[in-house]
Amino acid sequence: GQQVMQIPQYQHVQEGEDFTTYCNSSTTLSNIQWYKQRPGGHPVFLIQLVKSGEVKKQKRLTFQFGEAKKNSSLHITATQTTDVGTYFCAGTNSGYALNFGKGTSLLVTP
Amino acid sequence: ETGVTQTPRHLVMGMTNKKSLKCEQHLGHNAMYWYKQSAKKPLELMFVYSLEERVENNSVPSRFSPECPNSSHLFLHLHTLQPEDSALYLCASSPSQGPTDTQYFGPGTRLTVL
Numbered sequence: 235g236q237q238v239m240q241i242p243q244y245q246h247v248q249e250g251e252d253f254t255t256y257c258n259s260s261t262t263l264s265n266i267q268w269y270k271q272r273p274g275g276h277p278v279f280l281i282q283l284v285k286s287g288e289v290k291k292q293k294r295l296t297f298q299f300g301e302a303k304k305n306s307s308l309h310i311t312a313t314q315t316t317d318v319g320t321y322f323c324a325g326t327n328s329g330y331a332l333n334f335g336k337g338t339s340l341l342v343t344p
Numbered sequence: 345e346t347g348v349t350q351t352p353r354h355l356v357m358g359m360t361n362k363k364s365l366k367c368e369q370h371l372g373h374n375a376m377y378w379y380k381q382s383a384k385k386p387l388e389l390m391f392v393y394s395l396e397e398r399v400e401n402n403s404v405p406s407r408f409s410p411e412c413p414n415s416s417h418l419f420l421h422l423h424t425l426q427p428e429d430s431a432l433y434l435c436a437s438s439p440s441q442g443p444t445d446t447q448y449f450g451p452g453t454r455l456t457v458l
Contacts, residue, residue, distance in 0.1 A: 238386075265443060265444050275451070277434070277449045279448070282444060282446065326443035333386075334386045334389075336384070
């Protein structure tokens with residue numbers, strides 16, 4: 235079945251440093267979604283990418299969808315302590331079920 | 345507040361107990377989901393309901409029994425669980441079961457099986 239792999243599993247950065255998490259699928263995805271889960275919280279939708287090569291920005295966050303629609307990345311510029319949490323990618327191919335990656339846990343120290 | 349509520353927020357139960365988790369969505373969505381979130385594992389989709397009909401059951405053991413009486417409510421009935429079933433159980437809803445629909449998650453029920 236479809237698998238969505240995410241790396242790294244953990245990332246610890248100093249406030250102000252950049253951060254990137256990568257998502258890779260074994261199959262072509264029809265779309266990819268990104269979610270953020272704060273410690274003790276629940277996943278909250280951030281963004282969806284649908285088109286090959288698509289790039290979207292939300293303030294300091296930049297999301298990319300690969301040309302082959304098999305990979306995606308989330309880049310945070312100049313991290314802040316409010317960025318702490320686990321970032322999940324989730325993709326679908328032919329079905330309707332979202333397949334979530336294991337997530338990347340980001341820790342930001344001041 | 346995401347419009348999806350779950351009760352109880354915390355539950356401790358013995359292996360012989362029977363309990364139920366409740367999820368309610370106030371968003372007018374037609375699809376609802378149960379996920380299991382364990383440490384060091386990805387979110388595991390358990391069940392999908394669309395317009396009150398179960399459309400997916402991801403090989404979930406029969407000790408978990410879902411129920412969707414209407415499009416706003418979803419239950420997960422638990423009986424004779426195992427300690428490895430301890431996890432955060434998340435409910436989610438989406439406008440439809442389409443692959444591009446955003447899922448809105450509830451706060452989850454933290455389940456501990458003794």
